[in-house]
Amino acid sequence: MLWRVRANLPDRPGALGSLAHECGKSGVNILRVQVFPGRSSVTDELVVDAPEGFGVADMVGLMQRAGAESVVAMECTEAALDDQPTRFVKAALAVLDQPATFPDVVAHLFDADLAPAGGHEDVLEMTVGNATVQIRRSTSFTSTERVRGAAMAELVTHVLSREAPPAPQSARETAELEYVATGDAVAALSGGRVAGRASVAPAAAEGDPWPVDMWVDPSWQRRGIGTRLLADVARMARARGAEEIVLTAPSDTQAVLPMVLSAGLRGRIRMVGETVSVRIAVSELRV
Numbered sequence: 465m466l467w468r469v470r471a472n473l474p475d476r477p478g479a480l481g482s483l484a485h486e487c488g489k490s491g492v493n494i495l496r497v498q499v500f501p502g503r504s505s506v507t508d509e510l511v512v513d514a515p516e517g518f519g520v521a522d523m524v525g526l527m528q529r530a531g532a533e534s535v536v537a538m539e540c541t542e543a544a545l546d547d548q549p550t551r552f553v554k555a556a557l558a559v560l561d562q563p564a565t566f567p568d569v570v571a572h573l574f575d576a577d578l579a580p581a582g583g584h585e586d587v588l589e590m591t592v593g594n595a596t597v598q599i600r601r602s603t604s605f606t607s608t609e610r611v612r613g614a615a616m617a618e619l620v621t622h623v624l625s626r627e628a629p630p631a632p633q634s635a636r637e638t639a640e641l642e643y644v645a646t647g648d649a650v651a652a653l654s655g656g657r658v659a660g661r662a663s664v665a666p667a668a669a670e671g672d673p674w675p676v677d678m679w680v681d682p683s684w685q686r687r688g689i690g691t692r693l694l695a696d697v698a699r700m701a702r703a704r705g706a707e708e709i710v711l712t713a714p715s716d717t718q719a720v721l722p723m724v725l726s727a728g729l730r731g732r733i734r735m736v737g738e739t740v741s742v743r744i745a746v747s748e749l750r751v
Contacts, residue, residue, distance in 0.1 A: 465516060466544065466545075467512050468539075470535070473507075473530075473533075474505055475505050480499075490515075492518070492523075494511075498548060500608045511540065511544045520538075523537040560623060563623050567733050570613060574601070586603065591614075593725035595730070595742070597733045641654050645696065649662065649663035662694065673706075674709045688726070692727075709744050711724075711741065714738060714739065721733065
């Protein structure tokens, strides 16, 4: 049976040797070790093969006999044996191909979740432009992992900053584009034809974000219309007393993250299943 174990060991010579000795006495085979240096202790993550009948208490006891503290042990699959540098390269390739999938990719990379699961969880927060992505898990993130997460976020920011929307079909089309606000909605019009629209509705419960519905004609996408509509509807929601708005879209939608960054808004991004949602604070916007 395979186990993934995290534990803090004293930062001194022989500490890892003592752990290996205890594993050997118990018939536990160490298959992979990853070391995260700290100030006064070292966090070791091990994937081990334990005899049948080994339970969480047995694994924790083994680690503690070797002098380990803050032990977390859980069963795992052979996927835990994947080479870590290779995992990071594959994650970087996935982000380069589809930057909007960054929240889901980085959560999988660190064996974490995007949505809170309840109970005590450590949070790793990464900043992409003005947007904040949070992932969380029961085991603490090491300083090394936080640096890695920041580097991945920097990669996404760099990729998105290099993506420039294609030029409009004609200067006349751009000049004729008009933004009209009515009630709780704003529309982008070109010669009376709707090129895009966005609307906001009050939250279902007090304290919840106000939901935003947005649509841009495919022939008008990647010309900054969504960015302008989002900025306008955010100020509209603020004028009506909203503190936050939330925009949801299919997880394969490539425009959401660039649109939020281009609008200059601060958002918190989550990806759950087939949906990506962005909660945007509007309390500080001028109306």
